[in-house]
Amino acid sequence: MPDKDALLEMIGIYKSFGEVEVLINVNFKVGKNEIVGLVGDNGAGKSTLIKIITGVHRPDKGEIYFKGKKITYHSVELSRDLGIETVYQERALGEQQTLWRNIFMGREIRDRFGFLRIDKEKEETEKILRKHMGFTSKAITPDSIVKYLSGGEKQGIAIGRALYFNAELIILDEPTMGLSLSETKKVLDFVLNIKKNGKSAIFISHNIYYVYPVADRFVILDRGHIAGEFLKSEISQEELVNKMVELARTGKME
Numbered sequence: 001m002p003d004k005d006a007l008l009e010m011i012g013i014y015k016s017f018g019e020v021e022v023l024i025n026v027n028f029k030v031g032k033n034e035i036v037g038l039v040g041d042n043g044a045g046k047s048t049l050i051k052i053i054t055g056v057h058r059p060d061k062g063e064i065y066f067k068g069k070k071i072t073y074h075s076v077e078l079s080r081d082l083g084i085e086t087v088y089q090e091r092a093l094g095e096q097q098t099l100w101r102n103i104f105m106g107r108e109i110r111d112r113f114g115f116l117r118i119d120k121e122k123e124e125t126e127k128i129l130r131k132h133m134g135f136t137s138k139a140i141t142p143d144s145i146v147k148y149l150s151g152g153e154k155q156g157i158a159i160g161r162a163l164y165f166n167a168e169l170i171i172l173d174e175p176t177m178g179l180s181l182s183e184t185k186k187v188l189d190f191v192l193n194i195k196k197n198g199k200s201a202i203f204i205s206h207n208i209y210y211v212y213p214v215a216d217r218f219v220i221l222d223r224g225h226i227a228g229e230f231l232k233s234e235i236s237q238e239e240l241v242n243k244m245v246e247l248a249r250t251g252k253m254e
Ligand SMILES: Nc1ncnc2c1ncn2[C@@H]1O[C@H](COP(=O)(O)OP(=O)(O)O)[C@@H](O)[C@H]1O
Pocket: 017, 022, 040, 041, 042, 043, 044, 045, 046, 047, 048, 049
């Protein structure tokens, strides 16, 4: 029976690409208003797992429940309609375009005659920047062009957009990849903002030092298997790092 209190629950998920078994009997849960850190080495299967959640891939076997309802049909559109949004590092925000256009791309505000409400879109973008994202810099406005934002700010916009459109579960797959330390700090603050907004997130990284401060719980994926799960209250950052090192070295975890 699925857990009624979980936001997302995956039970007995298997996925292979050809001969290669990428996910083997994976059980994975995200609670309401919970930030889950999904960690593991490159190639562990983290991205494949989230692509199953977002409907990019179909599992070979296993069940998925979202808010207690079984997901029987997998598509990116459906997962978005359910309230699941993904923030990719390489996510193509239109580089040459303004923030307001990016935020409402594909979800334009129109009046009853079908005309675009650009004034309203700009007004709402301003709200997202200040209220949802807590941007304080006057340098960033709804008319700012995406390409002049830093990497961390772009991630912030993508998260703000997801919150604005009421995503229940925001998935961040290596959102700090290629970012400087100060930019990474910003992204981590944005992830904490998801928590403050009462929503849930899956934060994927192979860097425990980034995941530890923001996540409530850690799930370790190792070569397609769940190798361990820990509440933050059960484990210190150092212990978690040691476990990961041991896992990489011996293939086992105490
Ligand atoms: N579309 C695909 N076709 C074939 N193999 C894939 C595909 N996607 C991922 N893989 C393989 O699955 C394994 C897990 O990949 P991935 O889920 O991206 O790992 P992670 O995100 O943890 O680094 C890797 O060995 C990868 O090469």
